[in-house]
Amino acid sequence: MNLTLLALDTSTEACSVALLHRGETLWADEQAQRSHTKRILPMIDKILADAGLHLKQVDALVFGRGPGSFTGVRVGAGIAQGLALGADLPVIPVSNLTAMAQAAYEIHGANKVIGAIDARMEEVYCCYLSGQKVRSEFGEFMQWQPLIEEQVCSPQRLIEQLKAMPQTEACWRVGTGWSAYPQLAEADLARSSDIILPSARYMLPLAQPEWYAKRLLNAVEIEPVYLRNQVTWKKLPGR
Incomplete structure (x- = not known):
């Protein structure tokens, strides 16, 4: 199947876009700090233009x-929701911690990964993932299962x-939490x-x-994952 997926991420200091089209991957990563809203749409426009595509030619949006x-x-x-509404695209949400585990697999061959992202306030967003290859008629993919579920906690608790x-x-370690809280790295785990x-x-x-299994969302079903309960989110259509 000639699947075309457009992925975007602005959840950390990185501003990132990637496109899967005709079995090839194009991507762009920038350090955006507080300029995500200015950078992400031009990056999307450029990567689509480089592939000779319009947004409505994409099969699904990943964020x-x-x-x-x-x-x-x-x-x-918000960007994913707006684009999906405008182009009538299904959406596939992906965990940022799992994405870094996938990077560790592709770069280092890792199948056990501990992710820790600096959450400020002396806490980290973290999880411990174990992955295995799963074969299907559509190809071979890594399937990640949590040994420690995604959570926000102190470095000491992790x-x-x-x-x-x-x-x-x-295991391999990924994320900003290890340098933000030296006690994590010093624990040598x-x-x-x-x-x-x-x-x-x-x-x-x-x-x-997720696409092949038809585990897709529509735009109004998009839910960000903060892990901290005190943050509220209002969807664009007012729901």
Whole structure:
């Protein structure tokens, strides 16, 4: 099947776009800090133009649903919702922590990954994932299962949970949390990697099995994932 997916992510300091078309992947990653809203749409326009496509020729829109910065997650969800409404596209949400695990697999061959994103306020967004290859008629994909569910907690609490798990020394670590809170790295519970921020490029292989399984959302069903309960979200159509 000639699947075309457009992915975007603004949930962290990175501003990222990727396109799967005719089996080839195009992508662009920038450090945007507080300029996501200015950068993401021009990046989308350029990557579509480079592929000779219009938005309505895309089969589905993929977006980083969080966790990440409150503003960045809101921006990404809002942009995805607006584009999906305008072009009548289905949407596939992807975890930013899982996207970094996928990057660790593709770069390092990792099948166990501990993700930790700096959540400020002396906390991290984190999880511990185990992956295995799954074959289907549509290809071979990594399927990730949580050994520690996505959560927000203190670095010390994450260390305690990891120490209760077997063989974390075979894991790779990803995300900004390890450098933001040195006690995490000093606990020496996983192998170091240079995967600091999520990229839309690694959301595409996670979205493909969702497409084939028809696990799709429409625009009004989009829900960002903050992990902190005190943040509210209002969908564009007023729901």
